[in-house]
Amino acid sequence: MRADAQRNRDRILSAAAEVVAELGAEAPMETIARRANVGVGTLYRRFPDRAALLDALAREHAECLLDAFGQGPRGWKTLRGWIEWSVEHGRGALAIALADVPVDDLPEFVRLRERIAAELDAQVAAAHAEGGLRAEVSADDLSQVLKAYSCHPMTLPSHLLPLLLDGMAPPTP
Amino acid sequence: MRADAQRNRDRILSAAAEVVAELGAEAPMETIARRANVGVGTLYRRFPDRAALLDALAREHAECLLDAFGQGPRGWKTLRGWIEWSVEHGRGALAIALADVPVDDLPEFVRLRERIAAELDAQVAAAHAEGGLRAEVSADDLSQVLKAYSCHPMTLPSHLLPLLLDGMAPPTP
DNA sequence: GCTAAGTGGAAGCTCGCCCTCCGCTTGTCT
DNA sequence: AGACAAGCGGAGGGCGAGCTTCCACTTAGC
Numbered sequence: 414m415r416a417d418a419q420r421n422r423d424r425i426l427s428a429a430a431e432v433v434a435e436l437g438a439e440a441p442m443e444t445i446a447r448r449a450n451v452g453v454g455t456l457y458r459r460f461p462d463r464a465a466l467l468d469a470l471a472r473e474h475a476e477c478l479l480d481a482f483g484q485g486p487r488g489w490k491t492l493r494g495w496i497e498w499s500v501e502h503g504r505g506a507l508a509i510a511l512a513d514v515p516v517d518d519l520p521e522f523v524r525l526r527e528r529i530a531a532e533l534d535a536q537v538a539a540a541h542a543e544g545g546l547r548a549e550v551s552a553d554d555l556s557q558v559l560k561a562y563s564c565h566p567m568t569l570p571s572h573l574l575p576l577l578l579d580g581m582a583p584p585t586p
Numbered sequence: 587m588r589a590d591a592q593r594n595r596d597r598i599l600s601a602a603a604e605v606v607a608e609l610g611a612e613a614p615m616e617t618i619a620r621r622a623n624v625g626v627g628t629l630y631r632r633f634p635d636r637a638a639l640l641d642a643l644a645r646e647h648a649e650c651l652l653d654a655f656g657q658g659p660r661g662w663k664t665l666r667g668w669i670e671w672s673v674e675h676g677r678g679a680l681a682i683a684l685a686d687v688p689v690d691d692l693p694e695f696v697r698l699r700e701r702i703a704a705e706l707d708a709q710v711a712a713a714h715a716e717g718g719l720r721a722e723v724s725a726d727d728l729s730q731v732l733k734a735y736s737c738h739p740m741t742l743p744s745h746l747l748p749l750l751l752d753g754m755a756p757p758t759p
Numbered sequence: 760g761c762t763a764a765g766t767g768g769a770a771g772c773t774c775g776c777c778c779t780c781c782g783c784t785t786g787t788c789t
Numbered sequence: 790a791g792a793c794a795a796g797c798g799g800a801g802g803g804c805g806a807g808c809t810t811c812c813a814c815t816t817a818g819c
Binding site: 587588590591594619624625626627628631 | 794795796797798799
């Protein structure tokens with residue numbers, strides 16, 4: 414692969430991560446191309462369609478997203494930290510992982526989803542067990558919160574997230 | 587106005603309220619028409635464009651939305667009650683009041699927006715003063731929460747709203 | 760220098776939605 | 790009952806946003 418091609422490929426991937434973080438997983442391809450200072454043609458030669466681009470992004474970001482859980486004990490504290498970190502730093506990757514995009518033949522994508530779902534389940538179970546998280550909050554709810562913040566970032570002010578998370582702790586009457 | 591025309595007009599308005607509550611203020615006109623068991627033609631004869639329809643809805647629902655504040659004292663308790671009530675029962679009207687729709691020549695619409703904004707400001711000020719609401723939560727934030735729940739109802743599970751509101755009360759360490 | 764790889768962006772296409780139009784139906788009045 | 794204005798439905802033309810292709814031009818690499 415020629416050096417300039419490689420450079421453009423990288424530029425496209427990071428532009429895509431940015432744009433997806435801002436606009437959600439259905440951001441126009443043209444916006445991504447322009448952000449990368451590249452014509453749409455270039456984008457399409459490198460990634461035959463949106464799904465391929467998202468898959469490449471998943472491959473790129475999966476590790477750092479999952480590493481962010483750290484090695485600490487499972488529980489509400491860790492989980493909460495991860496949620497806040499992800500919304501702050503991992504929006505692009507999350508948007509990809511959680512977007513409503515049909516995905517069956519995109520292996521990396523499927524894997525990322527499964528791993529996130531599994532880890533989320535485990536953390537929620539631990540949080541419930543230790544009593545750090547209200548019983549009425551499910552892993553599904555959290556995944557929807559993550560999705561709302563990452564796929565539709567304009568809909569809720571991000572400084573309200575900590576308050577929502579506060580509200581998820583058991584009431585202290 | 588002929589009797590059947592009147593009937594259809596009413597059907598359209600309530601279908602619109604439903605659909606807007608479900609899909610947001612940009613719901614396709616055709617969806618509204620179908621829900622009302624009416625052709626698009628009928629819809630358009632009665633309301634020359636989407637703006638006119640929304641304006642009529644605003645006229646229809648403004649009072650009940652504002653009445654829901656009740657006569658009680660201003661403060662967090664009242665405000666919170668209103669927010670929950672509105673999201674539960676007033677989504678259609680709210681979606682209209684808060685949607686990002688240019689609106690300058692739709693008097694009823696403008697009036698509704700202003701009255702809601704004013705009441706919200708007053709309630710938030712009172713809530714801050716009595717110490718029922720964290721200082722970092724502004725009237726704008728609340729209006730954005732209302733908008734998220736009413737204009738994009740699919741993005742957040744509605745049973746999380748009470749938790750978010752819990753989190754808005756001052757922390758009790 | 761030569762050439763194959765790479766590039767940008769105009770152009771064509773699809774799709775979803777907006778709104779108009781007109782032949783048919785129906786309420787209303789005599 | 791009959792006439793006729795009012796009302797109706799939904800096919801269809803138009804439009805804009807976004808996807809994808811294509812090809813004349815540029816450039817890295819030998």
